Amino acid sequence: MTTFRLLAQTSRSARFAKVTVEVAASDRSDVEVTAAATDEHRREAELGARWALHRSPTEVRVTVTDVVTTDVDTGLGDVYEATARAVWQALSIEHPVPYVGFSDPEMIASWLKGAVGRRLDAVTEARHWSEGRREPDAASLLHAWLYFEGGMPVNLHGRGDQLLLAKEKPYRSTDLDEYGEIRVGPTRHPDVLSRFIGARLTDGAVILGHGGDTVSAGIVLRFEKGDLVIGTLGDEWVLAVGSVPSAAAHYWAVQPFVYGGGG
Known part of the structure; x- marks a missing residue:
């Protein structure tokens, strides 16, 4: 089980999301979101995990078990990025691309x-x-x-x-x-x-x-x-x-x- 906490603040705005994932070997890559969250955040979590799996050297199954947000500091893309980085961390990918972009x-x-x-x-x-x-x-x-x-x-x-x-x-x-x-x-x-x-x-x-x-x-x-x-x-x-x-x-x-x- 791996948790990534996205936290950033500037003079313009703030970002926050905390996501926990479980990663297990599988015969094909797949993503499941079991966390209690809004439909929007569940979708971001799924898409973020799939983005991260593009860099996985092996087939794995990702389960997103927990998503923590706030009404004030969590914006569009924050859960997406936190999930992607949690998956990278779980897979010990040391040099991921420096950005987490969304195209959905x-x-x-x-x-x-x-x-x-x-x-x-x-x-x-x-x-x-x-x-x-x-x-x-x-x-x-x-x-x-x-x-x-x-x-x-x-x-x-x-x-x-x-x-x-x-x-x-x-x-x-x-x-x-x-x-x-x-x-x-x-x-x-x-x-x-x-x-x-x-x-x-x-x-x-x-x-x-x-x-x-x-x-x-x-x-x-x-x-x-x-x-x-x-x-x-x-x-x-x-x-x-x-x-x-x-x-x-x-x-x-x-x-x-x-x-x-x-x-």
Whole structure:
């Protein structure tokens, strides 16, 4: 039996979740949630355990036996991350990926609902530079962090045709020697993400891609000043103002806006 306690606090917000799991050898990987918890937290626990099992070298069965949350400090994704890290700890996986991202359309829709009505205070970007130069906008973008007022920074990860969101702070700039460098800092004009700083989110929609209804390929953020499309296709970022670009429209399906599309 292994317990992981997620506890973090910043000047913007706090995070808390404590999850206990039991892991046993099995002929196939599976997850069961027996903990007494809300349907939302039970779903997060199951999805978090399945995320963690992607790195398991053997087939195991995970049983989530206990989930502890608080009404004040537990937010979307906290049970998900605590469960994933509990499973990693139980399996003695010493070097998991540094972030725990979620791509489940229902979870991303819930995140959008929570962000609606908030102002986008800032955006931090990680970009690849070489010999003092960088490719235009989406071509040089590696990761982006969205800072909505009153909330933790949310990191956008692109992996193949899958968009993942993770609550984490930006990492530091890195020198890659002969391969250039990764510069991390505020978004700058005229890059697409810079155009929405200070705008308030009025609605949002999930974009489904090749993975069907199990993973998200992107999101549409509807601000007072227009729509921002963010997604990933073929391991390349897609950034656009207004509608989905024609190159991606064939592969993507924009779902209904979480609040009906009103602006």
